Amino acid sequence: MAKNKLLLSGNEAMGEAAIRAGCFFYAGYPITPQNELTSYMAKRMPQEKRVFIQAESEIAAINMVLGAAVTGKRTMTSSSSPGISLKQEGISYLAGCQLPAVIINVMRGGPGLGNIASSQSDYFQATRGGGHGDYFTPVLAPFSVQEAAELVMLSFDIADYYLTPTIVLADAIIGQMCEPLVLPKKSNFNKKIPPKKWALNWMDKEGKVVKSLFLKEGDLEKHNQRLQKKWQKIKKNEQRSSVYKTDDAKYIAIAYGSQARITLEAIEILRNKGIKIGLFRPISLWPYPVDMLQNITTNVKKIFVIEQSLGQMLEDVRLALPNKQIHFLGRAGGGVPTVSEIVKFIKKFI
Amino acid sequence: MGKNFLHPKSLKKVDTHYCPGCGHGIIHRIIAGIVDELGIREKTIAVTPVGCAVIAYDYWDFNCCEAPHGRGLAVATGIKRCLPQNIVFTYQGDGDLASIGIAETIHAANRAEAISCIFVNNGCYGMTGGQLAPTTLIGQKTITTPFGRDPNKGEGWPLKLTEILASLEGVCFAARTSLAGPKEILNTQTQIKKAFLAQIEKKKFSIVEVLSPCPTVWQKEPTKAIEFIQQEVIKTFPVGIIKEL
Numbered sequence: 338m339a340k341n342k343l344l345l346s347g348n349e350a351m352g353e354a355a356i357r358a359g360c361f362f363y364a365g366y367p368i369t370p371q372n373e374l375t376s377y378m379a380k381r382m383p384q385e386k387r388v389f390i391q392a393e394s395e396i397a398a399i400n401m402v403l404g405a406a407v408t409g410k411r412t413m414t415s416s417s418s419p420g421i422s423l424k425q426e427g428i429s430y431l432a433g434c435q436l437p438a439v440i441i442n443v444m445r446g447g448p449g450l451g452n453i454a455s456s457q458s459d460y461f462q463a464t465r466g467g468g469h470g471d472y473f474t475p476v477l478a479p480f481s482v483q484e485a486a487e488l489v490m491l492s493f494d495i496a497d498y499y500l501t502p503t504i505v506l507a508d509a510i511i512g513q514m515c516e517p518l519v520l521p522k523k524s525n526f527n528k529k530i531p532p533k534k535w536a537l538n539w540m541d542k543e544g545k546v547v548k549s550l551f552l553k554e555g556d557l558e559k560h561n562q563r564l565q566k567k568w569q570k571i572k573k574n575e576q577r578s579s580v581y582k583t584d585d586a587k588y589i590a591i592a593y594g595s596q597a598r599i600t601l602e603a604i605e606i607l608r609n610k611g612i613k614i615g616l617f618r619p620i621s622l623w624p625y626p627v628d629m630l631q632n633i634t635t636n637v638k639k640i641f642v643i644e645q646s647l648g649q650m651l652e653d654v655r656l657a658l659p660n661k662q663i664h665f666l667g668r669a670g671g672g673v674p675t676v677s678e679i680v681k682f683i684k685k686f687i
Numbered sequence: 688m689g690k691n692f693l694h695p696k697s698l699k700k701v702d703t704h705y706c707p708g709c710g711h712g713i714i715h716r717i718i719a720g721i722v723d724e725l726g727i728r729e730k731t732i733a734v735t736p737v738g739c740a741v742i743a744y745d746y747w748d749f750n751c752c753e754a755p756h757g758r759g760l761a762v763a764t765g766i767k768r769c770l771p772q773n774i775v776f777t778y779q780g781d782g783d784l785a786s787i788g789i790a791e792t793i794h795a796a797n798r799a800e801a802i803s804c805i806f807v808n809n810g811c812y813g814m815t816g817g818q819l820a821p822t823t824l825i826g827q828k829t830i831t832t833p834f835g836r837d838p839n840k841g842e843g844w845p846l847k848l849t850e851i852l853a854s855l856e857g858v859c860f861a862a863r864t865s866l867a868g869p870k871e872i873l874n875t876q877t878q879i880k881k882a883f884l885a886q887i888e889k890k891k892f893s894i895v896e897v898l899s900p901c902p903t904v905w906q907k908e909p910t911k912a913i914e915f916i917q918q919e920v921i922k923t924f925p926v927g928i929i930k931e932l
């Protein structure tokens with residue numbers, strides 16, 4: 338293995354990437370399948386003279402993160418589906434207060450306690466705000482350990498630039514699998530992050546206030562409109578996706594996260610049979626990479642959406658491509674569409 | 688004594704929104720005076736509650752941060768761990784601190800977070816119109832205990848949170864005071880100052896519970912509300928220093 342390559346699990350890689358991105362404060366609460374991330378931070382943060390807290394709950398963890406964000410320090414929490422549900426009030430406050438923070442969700446099966454197998458059924462929660470109020474959060478979905486590290490670094494920059502909580506939506510397979518990776522030195526974010534003048538680590542002539550409460554008539558509406566402008570800007574600037582063999586494709590499969598990895602193999606098999614099919618892989622789930630998807634599908638006849646859910650991203654594909662024939666293959670509750678299932682499914686429509 | 692009558696720099700010159708006879712304004716004034724006196728205005732950060740004092744930041748003139756209902760001490764933990772040289776305090780009602788946020792409260796205290804907690808016990812949820820609080824007295828009527836709080840009907844007993852916290856290793860100072868008269872108000876000032884000094888010197892958790900009148904919810908004239916504290920509330924919640932290391 339090359340000298341600068343490390344062998345880490347997705348969970349550990351995301352932890353190390355956060356540390357290299359300058360994360361100063363991490364709080365988390367144990368939940369499978371992301372425990373390796375919390376224990377990695379427990380070991381590494383003190384080594385770097387930074388703060389690790391095992392919080393008393395996910396609610397406490399996200400609110401500690403809110404407190405850390407207020408000081409202007411980079412901060413992160415991680416959890417898995419049920420724990421992310423508990424964090425939603427805090428994420429809504431972060432959005433309302435315009436505070437940067439990174440939240441990692443290593444998704445597992447639901448609803449309820451569900452199970453600990455890989456799932457992509459928190460897509461709606463992640464991409465539609467998730468908590469109360471009119472807001473969105475940028476959502477990035479890695480499909481390899483390498484990309485998991487890169488997207489965690491990127492998410493800190495996006496959070497700081499736009500002053501927004503930012504979600505890395507991984508799944509249990511990505512969190513658990515071990516792969517060699519080269520840890521990036523910095524993210525590929527190309528905008529200059531402004532200084533955090535609003536942070537409470539120093540006082541102006543007058544006291545500063547961080548809040549999401551606007552009681553005077555009309556003030557909250559104005560605040561929401563300001564936020565809306567920000568979401569529109571993010572929608573325009575931060576769409577990310579990757580394509581594979583789409584140039585001559587008559588058919589396109591769409592999948593993200595670990596499901597994209599699995600779908601890639603199915604594409605190879607179908608290509609070997611002479612079927613002109615390619616893969617579109619959204620990296621940002623919010624904003625959904627609509628522009629790219631529309632660009633590459635002008636000559637495409639049929640679309641296949643494949644998910645570890647019973648059809649959540651499917652809705653964004655339908656919104657982006659209202660006039661296309663779209664077929665859906667999904668499994669939930671820890672079920673993962675396999676290579677042979679995907680091949681069989683696609684062949685039915687060709 | 689004389690400087691007690693000057694307007695603290697840390698208190699904005701605005702009217703408050705509180706009802707006549709409410710204790711929040713007095714406690715705000717006490718805290719602002721202490722922040723001035725200790726010369727810590729530039730490095731003080733308050734975490735404000737969800738409750739009647741939700742806009743305390745409109746009255747204090749130092750850095751303030753909002754917290755979701757009950758999560759004040761988790762937010763304060765994040766702040767203090769990132770800025771250990773700063774003075775961090777939470778200001779919380781009984782619903783905020785002792786009901787919805789009790790897990791955050793106990794665990795912040797148990798971790799010995801170097802934070803001061805100012806706990807305003809008015810025996811009710813003021814902001815939402817006067818419901819049962821964990822601290823509501825037995826027999827006391829609220830809009831959700833219209834026949835008076837009855838432990839035998841499953842409504843529980845008044846929760847003595849400060850005593851619970853005092854039993855924890857992480858707590859270096861715990862006291863209960865009241866606003867039921869000038870002497871008591873001066874004592875409140877003394878104890879809150881001690882809590883701030885304990886944060887600085889002992890670097891552990893400190894709490895002052897202040898028995899505070901809520902004439903509106905209690906449906907009493909302000910003077911009668913003061914008498915109610917003197918005659919009734921202190922029977923359940925005795926004032927005094929509970930722990931001082």
Ligand SMILES: Cc1ncc(C[n+]2csc(CCOP(=O)(O)OP(=O)(O)O)c2C)c(N)n1
Nearest residue numbers: 737738739756780781782783811812813814
């Ligand atoms: C999650 C959540 N639940 C409920 C509320 C509604 N709420 C606002 S203030 C409050 C109670 C406040 O009572 P207390 O903490 O005793 O403070 P007081 O108003 O008496 O000063 C409640 C229940 C809320 N804002 N958020």
